[in-house]
Amino acid sequence: MTQDPLNLLVVSSEAVPYAKTGGLADVAGALPLELAKLGHDVILLLPHYRCLGESCRSFRPVCRLNVPTPLGAVDTLIEEDILSVGEGNCRVWTIRNEAFFDRPGLYQDRGTDYPDNLDRFSFFCRATIEVIAYLRTACRWNTHILHLHDWQTALCAVYLKTVCHDRPEVQGAHTVFTLHNVGYQGLFPGEQFEKTGLPLSLFTPTGLEYYGKVNLLKGGIIFADYVTTVSPTYAREILTPEFGFGLEGVLRNRADSLLGVLNGIDIDRWNPETDSYLPAQYSAANRSGKQRCKQALQREFNLPESSSPLLGVIARLTSQKGLDLVAAIIPQLMAMDLQLVILGTGEPELEAKFQVLQARFPHRMGLRIGFDEGLAHRIEGGADIFLMPSRYEPCGLSQLYSLRYGTVPIVKKTGGLADTVFPLTVQAGRATGFHVEEDTAEALLSVVRQAVAVYQDRSVWDQLIEAGMTTDVSWARSANAYDRLFLSLVRGEQPNGSS
Numbered sequence: 001m002t003q004d005p006l007n008l009l010v011v012s013s014e015a016v017p018y019a020k021t022g023g024l025a026d027v028a029g030a031l032p033l034e035l036a037k038l039g040h041d042v043i044l045l046l047p048h049y050r051c052l053g054e055s056c057r058s059f060r061p062v063c064r065l066n067v068p069t070p071l072g073a074v075d076t077l078i079e080e081d082i083l084s085v086g087e088g089n090c091r092v093w094t095i096r097n098e099a100f101f102d103r104p105g106l107y108q109d110r111g112t113d114y115p116d117n118l119d120r121f122s123f124f125c126r127a128t129i130e131v132i133a134y135l136r137t138a139c140r141w142n143t144h145i146l147h148l149h150d151w152q153t154a155l156c157a158v159y160l161k162t163v164c165h166d167r168p169e170v171q172g173a174h175t176v177f178t179l180h181n182v183g184y185q186g187l188f189p190g191e192q193f194e195k196t197g198l199p200l201s202l203f204t205p206t207g208l209e210y211y212g213k214v215n216l217l218k219g220g221i222i223f224a225d226y227v228t229t230v231s232p233t234y235a236r237e238i239l240t241p242e243f244g245f246g247l248e249g250v251l252r253n254r255a256d257s258l259l260g261v262l263n264g265i266d267i268d269r270w271n272p273e274t275d276s277y278l279p280a281q282y283s284a285a286n287r288s289g290k291q292r293c294k295q296a297l298q299r300e301f302n303l304p305e306s307s308s309p310l311l312g313v314i315a316r317l318t319s320q321k322g323l324d325l326v327a328a329i330i331p332q333l334m335a336m337d338l339q340l341v342i343l344g345t346g347e348p349e350l351e352a353k354f355q356v357l358q359a360r361f362p363h364r365m366g367l368r369i370g371f372d373e374g375l376a377h378r379i380e381g382g383a384d385i386f387l388m389p390s391r392y393e394p395c396g397l398s399q400l401y402s403l404r405y406g407t408v409p410i411v412k413k414t415g416g417l418a419d420t421v422f423p424l425t426v427q428a429g430r431a432t433g434f435h436v437e438e439d440t441a442e443a444l445l446s447v448v449r450q451a452v453a454v455y456q457d458r459s460v461w462d463q464l465i466e467a468g469m470t471t472d473v474s475w476a477r478s479a480n481a482y483d484r485l486f487l488s489l490v491r492g493e494q495p496n497g498s499s
Helices: 023-037 050-054 117-139 151-161 190-196 216-223 232-237 248-253 288-300 323-334 348-360 373-382 398-404 415-420 441-455 458-469 475-491
Strands: 007-011 041-047 060-067 074-085 088-096 145-149 174-179 187-189 213-215 226-229 258-260 310-314 339-344 365-369 385-388 408-412 434-436
Touching: 007 023, 007 117, 023 041, 023 074, 023 088, 023 145, 023 475, 041 117, 060 117, 074 117, 088 117, 117 151, 117 190, 145 151, 145 475, 151 174, 151 216, 174 216, 174 475, 187 190, 190 213, 213 216, 216 248, 226 232, 226 475, 232 258, 232 415, 288 310, 288 373, 310 323, 310 373, 323 339, 323 348, 323 441, 339 373, 348 365, 373 398, 385 398, 385 441, 398 408, 398 415, 398 458, 408 415, 408 441, 408 458, 434 441, 441 458
Parallel strands: 007 041, 007 145, 041 088, 145 174, 174 226, 226 258, 310 339, 310 385, 339 365, 385 408, 408 434
Antiparallel strands: 060 074, 074 088, 187 213
């Protein structure tokens, strides 16, 4: 438990179990609960999307607030759900606006962004400011930390430092802005800037202007008190042109207030000792069930039951994930003594390429186009080796699942993959997998060959599995790092180090 409980207002455009399009929802759904376990008073703030009605959660009205917009004040309902956390709880507040949020999708419909996304998330951020004011004036609850996630919440930091800077009821909150993927920036046409309600003086290269467009992520980076991202290596990578997506200069200006904190995973949902998706459970101490999982997985993909290494892939079938490299080396892999199973969906040309390859090697390669939660667990449980050659990966989750399930990962040396998988070149007993150094098919094939050779040495392979399965991949580690950061900011100290 923390020695200094804080009032934390966590703001996200999605969070499990309410609304999800990607990994942001996993972080925003898990991290607040871990922070609540440490003793902090946490409120998670979300838009009230249509899908919340399908989340099997119930909400009660809290209050009505007048939210200012460029077109006038909007009467807005705030509702609450309670999530139990150990002996305490975490409040979840939602902002209702049917015109903006009662829609089929969160950000888009049938693959096309909603044209009024700038209006929608400007409103969400202005509503957040009014929630801060309400908490202070009506509840005597002063927000110590406003924890913002990605471009959809970036304007909160901008509003606090600009148009709301003279409102005493919203002052005092320290803003922490977490970047989950700098490639997604919240870009809108420059002529829409007035929809933010900000003065035109902020639409400059030193403000939110970006090559004639509005860049919300840029605004959050500039105006937040502190910036974090989801792994120490990614925090360094985004300072370079290769990974900064045009914002590397802005980020370098904040380098003294930038921290990489690794994500965690839900170790209850991803636990080979209790996983109901697996045909057999197992643990680090007794891994006999993993062999049964492998045999069942081979049968599920109509592959011969073999002791040869079984490689698994679960990914979006895109070049960003390095799946074009996987496709390129499959003929060479099929000439080796191994099997391969792939689960994913993505770029049509890559899907078609994998289908052709599977038809060519039906007894060595299994393929499932689409996504299946249970099958994802069974691949993690049944595979010997997990392939994850992403060209960039801010943190990554699949390699963490693999470590926990004793499935040795081969990963590109980038972002969170480099931070969570330790190659055989490190000291004995600490290594957990293999690094691919370059973005080439040849480099990937070379590392797979190395891994298959090591697989034959059971003593070394067992050490890799043991080290992986005993690695702490829980959210508790991440929450403790954020706890230290938040307390430092509130105390007026300079946070140090990455985690």
